[in-house]
Amino acid sequence: MPTTTIAGHAVEVNDEGFLTHPDQWSDDLGSELARLIGIELTDDHWKLVHFLRDDFAHLGETATLRRVSTQTGTPIKSLFDLFPGKPAKKMAYVAGLPKPKGCV
Amino acid sequence: MTTTMRSLVVLGAGTAGTMVVNKLRHRLPTTEWRITVVDKDDVHDYQPGYLFLPFGLIEPEQVRRSRHGLITEGVELVLGDVDRVDPVAREVSLLDGRTLVYDELVIASGTSPRPDQTPGMLGPEWHRSVGEFYTYEGATALREALAGFSGGRLVVHVTEMPIKCPVAPLEFAFLADDFLRRRGLRERTEIVYVTPLDGAFTKPVASRELGHLLADKGITVETDFMVEHVDQERRVLVSYDEREVAYDQLVTIPLNMGADFVARSGLGDELNYVPVDKHTSLSTKHASIFVLGDASNIPTSKAGSVAHFSVEVFVENFIEHVHGQDMTHAFDGHANCFVESGGGKAMLLDFNYDTEPLTGTFPVPHLGPMTLLKQSRANHLGKLAFRHIYWNILLPGRPLGLPAQMSMAGKVPAA
Numbered sequence: 410m411p412t413t414t415i416a417g418h419a420v421e422v423n424d425e426g427f428l429t430h431p432d433q434w435s436d437d438l439g440s441e442l443a444r445l446i447g448i449e450l451t452d453d454h455w456k457l458v459h460f461l462r463d464d465f466a467h468l469g470e471t472a473t474l475r476r477v478s479t480q481t482g483t484p485i486k487s488l489f490d491l492f493p494g495k496p497a498k499k500m501a502y503v504a505g506l507p508k509p510k511g512c513v
Numbered sequence: 514m515t516t517t518m519r520s521l522v523v524l525g526a527g528t529a530g531t532m533v534v535n536k537l538r539h540r541l542p543t544t545e546w547r548i549t550v551v552d553k554d555d556v557h558d559y560q561p562g563y564l565f566l567p568f569g570l571i572e573p574e575q576v577r578r579s580r581h582g583l584i585t586e587g588v589e590l591v592l593g594d595v596d597r598v599d600p601v602a603r604e605v606s607l608l609d610g611r612t613l614v615y616d617e618l619v620i621a622s623g624t625s626p627r628p629d630q631t632p633g634m635l636g637p638e639w640h641r642s643v644g645e646f647y648t649y650e651g652a653t654a655l656r657e658a659l660a661g662f663s664g665g666r667l668v669v670h671v672t673e674m675p676i677k678c679p680v681a682p683l684e685f686a687f688l689a690d691d692f693l694r695r696r697g698l699r700e701r702t703e704i705v706y707v708t709p710l711d712g713a714f715t716k717p718v719a720s721r722e723l724g725h726l727l728a729d730k731g732i733t734v735e736t737d738f739m740v741e742h743v744d745q746e747r748r749v750l751v752s753y754d755e756r757e758v759a760y761d762q763l764v765t766i767p768l769n770m771g772a773d774f775v776a777r778s779g780l781g782d783e784l785n786y787v788p789v790d791k792h793t794s795l796s797t798k799h800a801s802i803f804v805l806g807d808a809s810n811i812p813t814s815k816a817g818s819v820a821h822f823s824v825e826v827f828v829e830n831f832i833e834h835v836h837g838q839d840m841t842h843a844f845d846g847h848a849n850c851f852v853e854s855g856g857g858k859a860m861l862l863d864f865n866y867d868t869e870p871l872t873g874t875f876p877v878p879h880l881g882p883m884t885l886l887k888q889s890r891a892n893h894l895g896k897l898a899f900r901h902i903y904w905n906i907l908l909p910g911r912p913l914g915l916p917a918q919m920s921m922a923g924k925v926p927a928a
Contacts, residue, residue: 424717469791469866470812474709474739475673475768479783485739489754495737498711511710512679512814512848513719513862513870 416441427502431465434505443503450503454491457481461504471506473497519546519835522605522615524595524774526552526580528560528908529806529820530621534588535910536828541835548588549613551605555580555592557908558649559900561817564681564853566652567644567659568692575900577649583908595622595774600799617801617835620780620787622772624677624807624815626651630768631672633743643745644764646685647677658762659692664701665761667693670750671708672740675784676769677807677815680852680862682706683713685764687855690730699731707735707750707758716869719862722886726854769815771808786810791866792843794827795834803827813846813866821907822847822917847919849875851896859892861885865919871926876915878923885924 412421420433426445428434439458443450450458460481464472474497478485492499501508521537523530534550541548562576584590593607598618605613626647628634634643640654669686676682686706693699706713706727713727713734714720727734741753743763750758771785780787780796787804788797791811796802805827806820813819823844830840846866853859861883862870874881882891906913 468788468810468812473674476783485741485753489739494754495711497709497739498737508715509674509710510715511674511708512850512864513683513714513716513723513852 428505458504519616523550523619525621526550532824535585551591563652567655598778620804621806624769626767627770628767636745638745668705668760670765672768684853691855704732814848818849825917854888858888871924873924
């Protein structure tokens with residue numbers, strides 16, 4: 410896995426730029442990851458990112474869009490506004506978590 | 514010495530529930546344990562057969578049996594709908610007013626397609642131009658629809674993960690390609706695979722080994738598509754970000770959810786799955802509730818093989834648990850799934866919580882005869898033979914000779 414430096418931290422990322430060790434993540438890193446995909450994080454973004462982090466810590470799996478929506482009370486449409494186009498993938502990227510996957 | 518009779522109640526007589534009661538009946542003395550299993554009807558379907566029904570590759574009567582005939586002597590099968598579980602009183606109430614008292618409870622009520630959760634999915638065209646194959650009724654109706662299909666856009670669509678048997682939609686697309694070729698309709702049909710994920714294959718090894726299959730078969734993929742509603746009149750799927758996918762025949766996999774009584778009992782997450790310890794299947798909230806098969810939230814595929822392997826681990830743990838001992842066996846998330854790839858071939862996937870599907874051979878290292886993540890005739894024959902294994906070996910709780918724990922022998926680790 411390639412190592413790269415983001416916001417002054419040396420982190421390991423996969424071919425798609427996702428962190429491979431979720432524990433290397435920090436708020437600083439989250440802001441910088443968001444900036445790299447053209448998103449300035451507001452409170453609304455942070456609420457979602459922190460939910461994803463906590464949920465992953467409990468369940469060991471990245472929450473689906475539906476789970477993020479129901480657990481945080483955010484309509485799915487708003488998730489598309491906050492993380493345009495590919496909210497599931499972009500939220501996982503910013504939160505330093507694996508992208509949502511199927512079984513193959 | 515007087516012994517108090519104890520009661521094990523199992524909710525759901527599907528793959529997991531049937532295996533649990535049949536295995537435990539042989540392990541728990543009838544003088545000490547009463548075993549009751551509850552389901553809403555007396556019909557047990559071999560669900561992997563649903564995939565083949567729409568293409569006429571299997572007959573409806575081959576996938577269906579009576580639950581009574583599959584449950585061993587000494588287990589009571591109660592037919593009724595569960596209203597709710599009261600984990601404090603240790604009672605299950607049924608909608609018809611009956612109450613079952615338990616000492617230990619196993620929830621094995623699975624997951625079901627819920628077309629009612631997507632606006633416009635149910636409607637006059639449901640089970641017609643809006644088809645599905647995750648129920649017996651849907652799969653048989655789709656057989657009619659495909660028999661009358663004369664070309665156009667065939668759209669295979671996944672609403673949202675997780676779904677049971679997560680490779681089935683891909684298999685459906687591969688088998689549809691075959692089916693249409695045989696009928697001389699392939700040139701006149703566009704097959705589109707629509708997924709909420711960022712690709713049909715999302716894991717690196719599978720993607721590298723199998724990514725070419727879709728292109729080879731001329732199947733196009735629409736990714737990151739979160740359906741907002743189905744417009745049956747205009748025959749389009751509309752996403753939250755306002756993209757549209759037009760269809761002539763839609764084959765959708767509706768949102769999958771656990772049983773409603775799980776929600777009514779306050780035991781479930783947002784999709785009615787019960788949170789459990791992923792190694793023991795014990796509820797994270799209640800020390801007398803285990804959850805097996807698709808009904809739990811364990812982070813592996815919702816699949817019959819997972820039910821099978823986890824039940825084997827559970828049975829050993831349960832015997833320790835009811836004797837007041839620590840549970841010493843841990844389920845590793847092992848799944849082992851045949852994947853039809855069309856042309857009389859299939860692939861085999863083998864993975865667990867920590868390892869993605871890899872290449873190699875199975876079940877014997879280096880010899881096979883089945884090949885992992887690679888198309889072969891042997892895998893296809895294995896998949897066909899599995900229906901007999903399911904009815905005659907797995908459900909009765911006989912040993913299959915495969916270890917529940919995944920082995921890395923003969924498998925090529927990911928680079």
